[in-house]
Amino acid sequence: MKLTLHIWRQKARADKGGFVRYPLADVTEHMSFLEMLDVLNEELVVKGEEPVHFEHDCREGICGCCGAVVNGQAHGPQKGTTLCQLHMRHFHDNDEIWIEPFRSKAFPILKDLIVDRGAFDRVIQAGGFIAVRTGSAPDANGITVSKEASDLAMDAAECIGCGACVASCPNGSASLFVSAKLSQLGLLPQGQPERLKRALAMIRKAEEEGFGYCSNYGECEAVCPKRISIHHIARANCDYHKASFTVWQGTGGKAAR
């Protein structure tokens, strides 16, 4: 099939950038979206032009590297799918495709379609960990976990941190990402000691990084390649409310006088 691509090209973070139109022939419906871009890049290299820079790694939909906004939807038109797992059979001959990077103040564009998602790492550093006893290996199944809690925590743990939630949110909010990480730890017994402290730290860090607030649009859930539910956001809100008014928070362990 023949396609017309409009791709955002930006040389560097400080560059203004703009759309460039690329006609592309000989695309087969069996190609993945990224393979289609590979074909374009080969053509560009042969012509001596700069190839389109895009991030990718596993191409199996599990690493969270790839992602772009395709025709106004993060990761393209297919639900529950990363960009690398989107195939060209979802497009038609003579389609025009607009490809833009994930847009957020907290995700500065490094080049073309590549954005710096370091803000997510800093949110994790702020509280996405648990305290563990080091030393000999603990007994297997020494800590009991209910099936329901385990299932929910694993659902949350599916988050690959791709950033599509931020890209799609009209407010540029990272609430789905943050809440998935909070639920993943906060639903399990191992995550309890820091549960409230973690909610405060990670939500505040996300705000500090420049992500917007949650308006409960549900757009994040609709584009999430892992279909993470917004009920995790409700849980995160609940933990945050509790944490804000729990006396021992911020007292540094000192007893109230």
Added chain:
Amino acid sequence: MSALAAYWRSTVGKKMVMAVTGLILFAYVLVHMLGNLQLFAGDGGKAINEYAAFLHSTRAAPLLWGARIVLLACITLHVWAAIALTIQAWGARPVGYAKRKYREADYYARTMIWSGPIIGAFVVYHVLHLTLGMGGAPFEELNAYGNVIRGFSIPCVAIFYIIAVLMLMAHFRHGLWSWFQTIGWSHPAHDGARRCVANVLTAIVVIGDLSFPIAVLLKLVTIPGGAA
């Protein structure tokens, strides 16, 4: 910094303030609508005018002024939090998309920040019209029945009212559902019911409020012995 100040500074805290104040304002609109249903008592306005006289009596003054102070405080906090959150959200995406296709974020939800000010402007006019008598319509102190009918007989007054109620519908439809999510009330067993509760409550208020101007325009309620 005190816990309360830190909470207010955070987006989750501001959303909670919006949820609590929004619910109080919704409850007021519901009660206000229910009280005004006395317009349909069919007694030439006796019931609703007695109700109005009671609300403005010395005995009910603490209730009236208590409600006015609470409502004003709620509106102030609701608007303040909304403006602060919106400015922050606009800053979160300095460069927008060339193409945008929404899957889930519906029109009602995305226009909350616009339906809000329209409702606010209407509330100002509504108070000028039916409380202070400065709305450019005939006004007689404590004759609620006559004021409502004479006011809504003017087409542009009725149309502005209807537009405002439709904005209210858009605002409540998303706001009431959003309320559950913001306070953290979510469970797979009753998540479906949250939408339903929000839609039913919205429908009750909207149908009730719309009935007033429509009944007046259709001359279903009239001033006995007098031309409207």
